Structures are given as C-alpha cells and as structure tokens.
Amino acid sequence: MISLVKRNISLYLTDKAGVILSLLGAFVAVFLVMGFLRTALVSSLVDGFGGLVTQQEAGHLLDTWLIASASVIASATTGLGALAFYIRDRESSMWRDFLITPLRRWSITAGYLIAAAIISVFMTFIVYALGTAYCLVTQAPLSWSGVVEGWGWLMLCCLSFTCLMGFVVSLLKTFNAYTALSIIVGVMFGFLAETYVTTAMLRASLADVLAGLPFAQASALVRQPYTSAVIASLPVEAQQATIEAMGISLSVGTTPVTTTWSVITLVGVALMCAVGSWLMMARSVQR
Amino acid sequence: MTPILEVHNLAHSYGSIVAVDSISFTVDRGSVFAFVGPNGAGKSTSISIVTTILSKQTGTVAYSIIDHDPKLVGEDDAAIRSRIGVVFQDSLLDRALSVRSNLLTRARLYGLDDIDEVVKRLELTDIVHRKYGTLSGGQRRRVDIARALLTSPEILFLDEPTTGLDPQSRNLVWETIDTLRQDCGLTVFLTTHYMEEAEQADMVVVIDHGRIIASGTPDDLRARYSHDTLKIRTAPGLEEELTEVGLGFTRVRDVIHLEVANSGEALEILKSLEGFITDFEVVHGTMDDVFLRLTGTNLRED
Numbered sequence: 001m002i003s004l005v006k007r008n009i010s011l012y013l014t015d016k017a018g019v020i021l022s023l024l025g026a027f028v029a030v031f032l033v034m035g036f037l038r039t040a041l042v043s044s045l046v047d048g049f050g051g052l053v054t055q056q057e058a059g060h061l062l063d064t065w066l067i068a069s070a071s072v073i074a075s076a077t078t079g080l081g082a083l084a085f086y087i088r089d090r091e092s093s094m095w096r097d098f099l100i101t102p103l104r105r106w107s108i109t110a111g112y113l114i115a116a117a118i119i120s121v122f123m124t125f126i127v128y129a130l131g132t133a134y135c136l137v138t139q140a141p142l143s144w145s146g147v148v149e150g151w152g153w154l155m156l157c158c159l160s161f162t163c164l165m166g167f168v169v170s171l172l173k174t175f176n177a178y179t180a181l182s183i184i185v186g187v188m189f190g191f192l193a194e195t196y197v198t199t200a201m202l203r204a205s206l207a208d209v210l211a212g213l214p215f216a217q218a219s220a221l222v223r224q225p226y227t228s229a230v231i232a233s234l235p236v237e238a239q240q241a242t243i244e245a246m247g248i249s250l251s252v253g254t255t256p257v258t259t260t261w262s263v264i265t266l267v268g269v270a271l272m273c274a275v276g277s278w279l280m281m282a283r284s285v286q287r
Numbered sequence: 288m289t290p291i292l293e294v295h296n297l298a299h300s301y302g303s304i305v306a307v308d309s310i311s312f313t314v315d316r317g318s319v320f321a322f323v324g325p326n327g328a329g330k331s332t333s334i335s336i337v338t339t340i341l342s343k344q345t346g347t348v349a350y351s352i353i354d355h356d357p358k359l360v361g362e363d364d365a366a367i368r369s370r371i372g373v374v375f376q377d378s379l380l381d382r383a384l385s386v387r388s389n390l391l392t393r394a395r396l397y398g399l400d401d402i403d404e405v406v407k408r409l410e411l412t413d414i415v416h417r418k419y420g421t422l423s424g425g426q427r428r429r430v431d432i433a434r435a436l437l438t439s440p441e442i443l444f445l446d447e448p449t450t451g452l453d454p455q456s457r458n459l460v461w462e463t464i465d466t467l468r469q470d471c472g473l474t475v476f477l478t479t480h481y482m483e484e485a486e487q488a489d490m491v492v493v494i495d496h497g498r499i500i501a502s503g504t505p506d507d508l509r510a511r512y513s514h515d516t517l518k519i520r521t522a523p524g525l526e527e528e529l530t531e532v533g534l535g536f537t538r539v540r541d542v543i544h545l546e547v548a549n550s551g552e553a554l555e556i557l558k559s560l561e562g563f564i565t566d567f568e569v570v571h572g573t574m575d576d577v578f579l580r581l582t583g584t585n586l587r588e589d
Contacts, residue, residue, distance in 0.1 A: 003395035007381070007388075014383040097379035097434075099340045101396040102365040 004098065004111030005118070012082055012119050019123075022081040026074035026127045029190060033066055048245075052238045060140035060230050065246055067131030068150060068226040069195040072157055072219045074127040076189050079120035079162035080182055083169045086112045087178045090284060109281035113166045113274065120158040128154060141233050146225035153221040160214065160266040163273035170280035193219040200245035211250035214269050217262035223248045224259075288315035290351060291442055291474050292337070297346035299332050306332040308497035309346070314442070314476060314490070316351075319468070321488035322478040323574075325582060329497040330478045331446070337476075338373050338444055339364045352441050369397060372435030376447040378427050382420025386411060386430050389419050394437050405433040409463065425456025429463060436467070442474040443467070450480060461487075482574035491574070495582050505574060512580040513572025517545040517553040520566040528563060 013019060033041065038059070045058035053061075089095055098108050128151060135142055165185070172178050190196040192215035199207050199216075210216045227248055231239055243249050250257040292314040299307040307329040314320040324330050335341035337348055339360055348360035352370045360367060380389045390402040406415055409429050414422060419430060428448065435443055445464070449457040461484070467473050477488065485491050485505065492502040501508060519525065521541045529536050529543070534556065537544045547553045553569045 003392050007384075007392040010388065011381055011383055092377070092379075094379055096335075096340055096375060097393070098396065100338055100368055100371070100373050101393070102368045102398075103396050 001103065001107040001111050001114075004103070004108065005115045008082075008085055008112060008115030009119060011085055012115070018081070018084075022078055022123060023126060025077055025081075025186060026070060026123070027130075029073065029195065030066055030070045030131070033062075038062065049238045049241070052235050057230075057234055060135075060138070061227065061234070061242065061246075063135055063138060063140050064142065064227045064230050065223060065248070066195075067128070067135060068223040069193060069219055071124055071128040071131060071150075071154055072193055072215075072222050073186070073189050073195060075120055075124045075154055075157040075218075076161035076165065077182075077186050078123035078127075079116050079158060080165040080169070080185055081123075082116035082119035082162075083112065083165055084175075084178065085115075086166075086169055086281070087172060087175050090173065091175055105282055106278060109278050112281065113162065113277060116166065117159055117162040120162045121155055124154055124158055125151075141229040142226075143229040146228045149225035150222045153218070153225070156263070156266050156270075157218045157222070160218070160270040160273075163270045163277060164214075166277035167273040167280065170277040170284070173284075189215060192216065194247040195219065198245060199247040199250070208252045211252045211257055214262075214265045216247060216250055217257055217265055220247055220250050220257065221259065221262050221266075288318065290314060291316040292351075292476070293347075293349045294333075294337065295347045295349075297333065297336060297343070297348060299329075299336060299341070299344050305497050307336070310494065310497070310499050311346075312492050312499065312502065314474060316441075316474055317468075317472050318489040319475045319477060319487060321485040321491045322476065322494065323482070323485050323491055323578065324478075324494035328494045330494060333494070334444060334446055334476075334478060336360065338371060339367055350442075369438055370441050371444065372438060372440035372442070373444045374428075374431045374435045374446065374448055376450060378419075378431055380419050380427075380430065380434060382418065384419060385416055386419055386422070387415045389430070390415075390434060390437065393434050397438055399437060402433075402437065405436050408436070408467075409433040423456070424452050425459050428452065428456065428460050432460070432463060432467075439471075440473070442476060444476045446478050447480060448477070449484065482578055485574050493578065493581050500581050501577075508574065508577045509572045511577075513574075513576035514546050515549060515553065515572055516570045517547045517556060518568050518570060519543045519545070519557075519560070519564060522563045522565055525560065525563040528560060532559065 041062055042055060042058045045062065046053060046055055049058075095108055099105075132142065132147055168181065169178065172181065192210060192213060194202070194210055194216045202210065223246070231242060231248070234242060290313045294313070295311045296309045297307055297311070298305070298309045310329075310333065322330055322333070332341065336343050337360065343361045350358045350360075350367055350370070352358060352367070358366050380393075384392070387402070390405065394400060394402050406412055409432060411430060411433055414426055414430075419427065422430065443464075448464075449460055452460065464475060468475060477484065479485055488505065490502070491505055491508055493500050493508075501512065503511070519542070521538070521543055525543065526536075526538070529545075534545060545556065547556065547569070550569050557564060557567060
C-alpha cells in the first residue's frame with residue numbers, strides 16, 4: 001500500500017502546473033482581499049470599533065485572520081485536488097492493474113485517501129508558511145506557540161476534510177463532474193468557513209447554523225491561536241467584540257462552541273467519511 | 288501435456304444479460320492458447336474472471352501452479368495473482384511516470400524490489416528512464432509485457448496484445464513473446480482479433496454469444512470449417528469444359544475459383560484440364576474462413 005501511496009503522490013507532483021494552480025487557488029482569496037479590499041476592510045474595522053483600534057492594529061488583525069482562514073480553505077481544496085487521480089483511475093479502470101496484484105482491495109482505496117491527506121498536509125503547510133512569512137514581514141504580532149498550535153489544528157483539518165472530500169468524490173463517476181465539484185467546493189468553503197462573509201455580517205439564525213457545522217468550527221480552531229497575539233495587543237474593550245464578530249470563537253444561540261466540541265466534530269467527520277468513502281470506493285473498485 | 292488451467296462450466300451474467308454461458312476449456316502447460324471471438328462475445332468477461340479481477344458467479348477455475356498444487360479462483364486468489372501475468376488491451380501504466388518508476392511501483396505491490404531482470408530481458412535499458420507516455424506503441428507494449436513478467440509468472444495472459452500496432456511493432460511483440468516461451472517455457476493465453484495470430488496457437492477456442500462454438504488446433508479447425516481453393520487463370524474454352532464435367536466454380540475477374548478438399552483433388556482437376564492451364568495456385572483455407580463460417584460474420588470490430 002505504501003507503494004501505491006507513493007505512486008499517487010508522485011503522479012500529483014509530476015503535474016507541476018497542477019500543483020502551482022492548486023496553490024494559487026488556495027491563495028486567490030488572500031490575493032483578492034489584500035489587493036482590492038484591504039483598505040476598505042481596515043477602514044470599516046477601525047470605524048466599527050469607534051476609533052478604539054488603530055489602522056495598523058486593524059491591518060494586522062485582518063492579515064492574521066485571513067492567513068488562518070485561507071489555510072483552512074486550502075486544507076480542503078488541496079485534499080480535493082489530490083483526489084483527481086482517483087477519478088482519473090476510475091474513468092480508465094486503471095486499478096485493474098492493481099487488482100491483479102496480491103494487494104487487498106481495501107488498501108487500494110486507502111492508498112488514495114492517505115496520499116490525498118499527505119498532499120493536503122504538504123500543500124497546506126506551504127500556504128500556512130508563506131502566510132506566516134508575510135505576517136512576519138508586516139510585523140504583525142504572532143505568538144510562536146499560537147502558530148504551532150494553529151498548525152496542529154490545520155493537520156486535523158487536512159485529515160478531516162480529505163476524508164470528507166474522499167466521500168464526495170467516491171460518489172462521482174466522471175472527471176467532468178469532479179471539475180464542477182472543485183469549483184463549487186472552493187467557493188462554498190469560503191462561505192461556510194465564514195471567510196468571505198464574517199459572522200457579524202450574517203443573520204443570527206444563519207450564523208448559528210454555520211457555527212454548528214465543521215467548516216466554521218475548523219476556521220475558529222485555527223484562528224484562535226493564530227490571532228491570539230494580535231487580539232491581546234488590542235484594547236481590552238475591543239477584544240471580545242472582535243472575537244465574536246470575526247468568527248474567532250463561535251456560539252450556537254447562547255451555547256459557546258468549545259474546542260472539545262469542534263475537535264469531536266472534525267474527528268467524527270474524518271471517521272464517518274473515511275468509512276463512507278472506503279465503502280463507496282471499494283464498491284466501484286470491484287466493478 | 289499437463290494442464291495449467293482448467294475451466295469448468297464458467298457462467299457470468301450482468302443482470303439479465305448473459306455474458307458467459309457455461310464454458311469449459313483446458314490450457315496445457317507451455318502451450319499457446321488463443322481465445323478468439325468477436326467483440327461482445329464474452330472474451331473480456333471470461334479473462335477478467337480467470338485473472339481474478341471479476342468475482343466468479345458459477346463454475347470452477349483451477350490453476351495447477353506452485354508445485355502443481357491446484358489453486359481455485361475465488362479461494363486462493365492471492366496465491367494465483369502472484370503467479371500470473373496480465374497484459375491488458377488498454378495500457379494501464381502511468382503515462383506521466385518513467386518506465387522505471389512504473390515498473391518499481393508495480394513490483395513493490397508484489398513485495399518485490401528487483402526490476403533489472405525484466406528490464407534486461409525485454410531490452411528496455413535504453414528507455415527505462417523515459418516517460419511511459421512518450422514511448423511508441425510497440426515500446427509501450429514491451430514495457431507492458433515487462434510489467435506482466437515482474438512476478439516470473441507461469442502463465443501470461445495477453446488481451447488483444449497487438450491491437451492498434453503497426454505491422455512492424457506487431458512482429459516485434461510476437462518475437463518477444465516467442466523468445467519468452469522458448470526461454471522460460473511460459474504458457475501464453477491470448478485473446479485476439481487477428482486470425483493470423485490465432486494461427487500460431489497450439490489450441491484455439493472460438494467463442495460467440497458467451498458460448499464456445501468450436502475448439503481445436505488451427506489445422507483441425509481449418510480442416511473442419513474451411514476448404515482449399517484452386518485458382519486458375521481463365522483460358523478460352525475453360526469455363527465450358529468445367530460446366531461439361533460438372534464442376535462448380537465462381538469467377539472473380541479473370542480467375543476461376545474452385546472449392547477443393549485438398550491439394551490431391553486439385554492435382555486431379557488440373558490433370559483433367561491440362562490443355563487449358565496457363566497459370567494456377569492452390570490456396571489453403573485460413574482461420575479467417577473458419578471464423579466466417581462459424582460466426583456467420585466477419586469479426587465484429589469496435
């Protein structure tokens with residue numbers, strides 16, 4: 001199976017344009033916000049806090065928040081990107097060549113999922129590292145323990161969302177359907193993870209629904225440690241409001257979504273989807 | 288000869304469509320066995336079951352491999368898979384990877400690490416670092432065969448191995464297979480569209496609509512299902528003479544065609560027509576004739 005995982009990873013890496021585009025896809029939200037919306041967003045943050053925070057503080061908050069959010073989106077989109085080979089192999093029934101080996105059926109599907117998870121971790125790390133480098137250049141306050149903790153949660157995100165994507169992909173039969181899915185996932189994730197639209201901009205009922213889903217929870221998990229130093233540097237009066245408005249901590253109604261709750265959700269998604277995708281993939285491999 | 292593969296009453300259906308309808312055959316060790324039939328005849332389904340890719344529904348498939356201890360498909364699949372080699376009709380190696388990494392990846396799936404022997408045996412040393420996708424059709428086929436030989440199989444399955452290849456590459460592939468047979472005593476199980484390839488087999492089984500409609504050596508089949516043709520260039524008075532002695536014939540342009548049982552009969556006819564002969568030839572029945580006769584059709588192409 002290790003050999004199959006290696007094969008899937010090397011196939012992914014051979015397609016250099018694909019790798020670069022996948023990274024660009026993860027960065028596109030960051031580029032758009034930084035390039036076109038940064039000034040407006042920073043001004044609205046400053047105005048929103050009634051002058052409590054400075055332009056520079058608001059800028060740092062926006063940057064760190066965006067890097068954390070973009071990394072979470074990347075954990076899902078890069079995992080999905082790495083599953084392209086499952087669909088390609090499915091279309092060409094490539095795995096007949098694996099079925100004639102003594103390899104067990106389940107390990108063929110596990111080979112795709114594990115390779116995708118490893119690729120997702122690798123690519124998300126690049127996004128996170130480049131983002132962190134940017135924050136360092138702009139001298140945004142970062143705590144190293146927060147950065148490391150954020151990375152820990154990101155690895156959980158990679159695992160969980162790769163399994164989720166694996167399950168969705170296992171339901172598809174053609175590469176065209178997969179391409180369409182990729183476009184939808186990129187956009188949907190931005191919204192569901194409360195990145196394109198922040199909690200404060202949502203209706204309360206919708207914010208409650210999103211807070212109950214794994215996407216916003218994953219974002220909150222990473223945002224909390226990653227923005228902790230920036231938040232701590234803000235005036236005390238502004239801290240709690242920022243945390244709530246920007247989805248750094250979530251609540252469903254009046255019940256706060258705790259770290260334990262989020263971890264259980266993500267682990268649950270990983271387990272259920274891993275079993276689901278394994279069953280679905282194993283069925284199609286048999287055919 | 289001892290059998291290496293015995294198939295009894297193998298049947299397989301997809302829903303209400305019967306793909307393979309109770310077929311039985313035996314493949315002798317060291318022989319070339321040709322499985323011939325039009326597309327949709329049930330060849331692919333049969334070969335998929337025999338090579339353990341598709342789960343068996345009814346019937347038995349028994350291999351006498353590994354110390355001649357019988358191994359049954361459906362029960363000893365892992366053991367069987369480690370002793371058979373399969374060359375698929377559509378190449379199933381990764382085009383973006385090099386020949387070497389393709390072979391290494393597949394070798395490791397069998398717990399093997401050494402690909403040097405097959406690389407040397409199939410003379411792939413010059414192309415081993417090239418990407419599989421950049422190779423010519425014939426080169427790709429040789430790599431496919433190398434992949435199938437990784438396990439040093441006792442039986443090699445070749446599913447339409449030369450379809451889509453130019454005549455030169457086709458010959459090269461056949462030379463490779465012949466050498467392997469002579470050097471290693473490999474048993475070859477072949478499915479093919481090309482009747483001239485079936486001609487080289489020790490045993491031919493013709494399948495249509497999921498059933499075996501004939502089997503035997505190419506000589507057997509030709510004797511049973513085809514006839515020789517005596518072709519004589521027309522000469523003044525020849526047609527009248529033939530009509531007079533009551534011999535049936537057809538005329539294709541300026542050549543008279545007569546069906547004969549064998550060359551002896553042709554010789555007798557030639558003697559009786561001596562004054563009329565300027566040019567003649569006796570053409571033996573071909574496997575194409577056999578196929579035409581058996582299936583009532585030419586090979587159904589894709």
